[in-house]
Structure formats: C-alpha cells, structure tokens
Amino acid sequence: MANCSLAGFFMYSLLKPLLFQMDPERAHHLITGSLAALHRLPGSGALIRAQYKTTSPRLRQQLCGMQFDNPVGMAAGFDKSGALYPLLGDLGFGFVESGTFTALAQPGNPRPRLFRLPAQKALINRMGFNNAGAAAVRRLIRRQKRTIPRGLNLGKSKVAPLEDAVADYCASLALLADQADYIAINVSSPNTPGLRQLQAGSALKELLVAIQDQLRELARKQSEPARPLFVKLAPDLSNAELDELVDLAVQLQLDGLILTNTTLDHSRVAPERDTQGGLSGPLLHNRALECVRRASVRSAGRLILIGVGGITTAADAIERLAAGASLLQFYTAYIYEGPGLPRRLNRGIDQFMQQNGLQQISDLIGLEHRDPQRWQLIRPGGEAAGLIQQHA
Numbered sequence: 001m002a003n004c005s006l007a008g009f010f011m012y013s014l015l016k017p018l019l020f021q022m023d024p025e026r027a028h029h030l031i032t033g034s035l036a037a038l039h040r041l042p043g044s045g046a047l048i049r050a051q052y053k054t055t056s057p058r059l060r061q062q063l064c065g066m067q068f069d070n071p072v073g074m075a076a077g078f079d080k081s082g083a084l085y086p087l088l089g090d091l092g093f094g095f096v097e098s099g100t101f102t103a104l105a106q107p108g109n110p111r112p113r114l115f116r117l118p119a120q121k122a123l124i125n126r127m128g129f130n131n132a133g134a135a136a137v138r139r140l141i142r143r144q145k146r147t148i149p150r151g152l153n154l155g156k157s158k159v160a161p162l163e164d165a166v167a168d169y170c171a172s173l174a175l176l177a178d179q180a181d182y183i184a185i186n187v188s189s190p191n192t193p194g195l196r197q198l199q200a201g202s203a204l205k206e207l208l209v210a211i212q213d214q215l216r217e218l219a220r221k222q223s224e225p226a227r228p229l230f231v232k233l234a235p236d237l238s239n240a241e242l243d244e245l246v247d248l249a250v251q252l253q254l255d256g257l258i259l260t261n262t263t264l265d266h267s268r269v270a271p272e273r274d275t276q277g278g279l280s281g282p283l284l285h286n287r288a289l290e291c292v293r294r295a296s297v298r299s300a301g302r303l304i305l306i307g308v309g310g311i312t313t314a315a316d317a318i319e320r321l322a323a324g325a326s327l328l329q330f331y332t333a334y335i336y337e338g339p340g341l342p343r344r345l346n347r348g349i350d351q352f353m354q355q356n357g358l359q360q361i362s363d364l365i366g367l368e369h370r371d372p373q374r375w376q377l378i379r380p381g382g383e384a385a386g387l388i389q390q391h392a
C-alpha cells in the first residue's frame with residue numbers, strides 16, 4: 001500500500017512540471033476533471049481509497065455530531081462547483097469544505113485570476129466567487145452520496161449591495177443548508193468588494209443572528225439538531241478585532257471559527273511577482289498560526305477552531321493542533337505537494353502521537369496551552385526532537 005501511495009506521489013512529481021507550464025486555473029480544471037472522470041469508473045473509488053486513506057483510531061474524533069476519521073480537510077475554494085466532493089472523500093481527507101457558493105450564479109473576476117509564486121510555494125488569487133449559484137449547486141450535490149463530513153461555505157453575491165447581505169446569505173442558506181454537515185460563513189474573502197466590512201462586530205452579529213434563526217427553524221421542521229455554524233475570518237484583522245470577534249462567536253454560541261482566509265499582506269512578495277489578490281501558502285503560516293493560538297486562549301475551549309493557512313508539512317499540522325485547532329485545512333500545499341499530502345500529514349500526526357504517548361487527538365489539540373513544558377519538550381523541531389534526530 002505504501003508503494004502505491006509512493007507511486008501516486010511520484011506520478012504527481014512527474015506531472016507537476018507539465019502542469020506548472022500551464023495557466024494555473026486551466027491546470028486545476030484539467031487535473032481535477034481527469035481525476036473526477038477516473039473516479040466515476042466502477043471500482044475506482046475503492047482503489048483510490050486504498051492508496052490514500054489513513055486509518056487510525058488516534059486520529060478519529062466526534063465534533064458537533066459529526067464523525068471525523070482524521071483532522072485533515074480540504075479548504076474552501078478548491079471544490080468551487082461541489083462536483084469534487086466524492087473524489088476528495090476518497091483521496092484521504094477527513095472532511096471537505098465546498099464553495100464558496102453565492103445565492104446568484106456569477107462568473108467571478110476576469111482571467112487570469114490565479115497566479116503561482118513557485119519560489120515561495122505560494123498562490124495569489126482573485127477568483128471572485130465564480131460559481132453556478134445556490135440553486136444549481138443544490139441540484140448537483142443532492143445526488144451525491146455523503147461519505148465524509150461536508151461543509152458548505154457561503155458568501156455574498158457580488159451584485160447584492162452590502163445592505164442586502166443578510167437576505168442574500170439567507171437565500172443561499174435556504175437552498176443549501178439541508179445538504180450540509182456544517183455551514184461556513186465567509187466574510188473574509190478579499191476578492192468581493194466590501195465583503196470584509198461584514199467582519200465589523202455589529203454587521204457580523206446581525207448576519208449571524210439571522211443565519212442562526214434560519215438554521216434553528218430548519219432544524220425544528222426536520223426534527224434534527226441545528227447544523228453547526230462556523231465563520232471564516234481574515235488574517236488581516238488586528239489582534240483587537242480578532243479578540244472582539246472571538247468574544248462575539250462565544251456570545252452567540254457559534255460552533256467555531258475558521259482561521260484564516262488569504263492575506264492582503266504582500267510585504268514578503270517580490271515586487272515583480274506581486275499582483276492583486278489574496279496570498280496563500282507558507283507566507284501566511286505565521287499569522288494564521290498566531291490567530292489560532294490567540295483565539296484558542298481567548299475562547300478557552302468554547303469554540304471549535306479550524307486552522308488553515310500555510311500548512312504544508314506534518315510538523316505544521318501538529319503545531320496547529322497543539323495551538324488549539326481541532327481540525328485543519330489546506331489548499332495551496334496541495335498544488336505544490338500533490339495528492340499524497342493528506343496521507344502524509346495524517347501519518348505524521350499519527351506517528352508523532354504514538355511516539356509521545358498521546359492516545360487520542362484531543363490529547364494533542366491545545367497541548368501548547370494545557371501543558372506548555374511538555375509541548376516544548378516534544379514539539380517537532382524542539383529540543384527533544386533535535387536529540388532524537390541526532391541519535392537517529
């Protein structure tokens with residue numbers, strides 16, 4: 001099985017130079033389209049699963065009624081149509097967040113709108129929520145078999161004025177909520193003019209209260225618990241703004257936060273490579289980690305945190321969990337590292353837990369805050385890890 005996975009990895013490393021010659025968006029559609037077509041062949045799902053899935057009781061957890069086989073998820077933006085969920089479910093992810101979806105179909109910004117910065121393993125995008133609209137997405141995804149937890153990420157339609165944002169989000173929620181295991185409200189994309197203004201405390205409160213009311217009403221009609229609700233925030237908030245929104249999330253009893261979206265801070269991008277849009281990948285790592293750390297301390301365990309931004313290695317994943325994230329996501333690293341990444345991260349987390357006597361993932365989540373001394377001793381790249389490497 002390890003050999004199969006290795007084969008998949010080497011195939012990607014062979015394909016990557018060709019793909020990287022192409023326009024990034026074309027390359028994305030070519031590779032995901034081909035894989036999705038392959039995945040529809042009878043029996044292929046089981047073969048792909050055998051190659052990419054990690055099974056370990058240490059990685060399993062139940063959160064807000066959802067069962068996660070592992071903590072590694074695909075971030076929003078990769079599955080913008082909703083069509084890739086069945087494939088990603090077999091590629092070793094513990095969950096998938098599809099979207100962003102808007103109430104109205106929209107083409108997004110003109111191309112080119114996605115750019116690679118290979119030297120920094122980064123991406124810059126200004127896609128602008130290109131999607132088929134909530135009604136068409138519903139028709140597509142209602143036919144899909146649910147395998148792993150699926151979040152549906154909702155944003156504001158570009159043509160809806162900010163004053164009508166609540167009605168616009170509620171319109172897509174009405175069409176999609178029953179197809180989701182959790183709902184993610186995106187108020188942090190930098191590519192829809194004005195969207196980030198919805199992160200202002202009062203505006204966000206009004207929006208979230210309306211969404212919670214609608215989710216509760218749906219739950220009442222279906223005699224089910226309300227769908228879990230998460231909000232995705234930007235890394236460019238000041239620490240004071242982040243603290244305020246963490247407090248709001250606690251006050252409204254949201255299920256959690258997704259930290260973070262792409263950044264508008266391009267200070268470490270070479271001027272000749274710079275272009276307008278949200279930056280993702282390793283350059284975002286430190287701030288996204290800091291946001292999780294801060295939100296974890298401030299919320300004192302009352303929110304579930306999904307850590308996203310620059311996660312590329314198993315050490316990054318372990319560090320993000322220890323900082324307080326219960327779940328992880330990535331997008332950019334998948335483009336640079338290929339389809340073996342979920343498995344590599346999951347195996348790395350699992351081995352780390354085994355080596356350090358951590359029985360279940362909750363023993364690792366927030367360890368940095370619960371037992372800082374122990375964390376300093378065992379953290380990857382820390383003193384003890386260095387000693388182990390020296391003696392290996």
Ligand SMILES: Cc1cc2nc3c(=O)[nH]c(=O)nc-3n(C[C@H](O)[C@H](O)[C@H](O)COP(=O)(O)O)c2cc1C
Pocket residue numbers: 075076077078099100114123125127129153186189232260261262279280281282284308309310311329330331332333
């Ligand atoms: C091409 C691209 C498109 C994205 N589209 C969305 C989106 O539609 N909705 C959203 O919430 N985040 C979107 N994101 C942000 C990612 O979900 C993630 O928050 C961000 O890229 C940081 O993670 P990473 O460094 O692992 O890529 C997008 C990112 C990229 C690179």
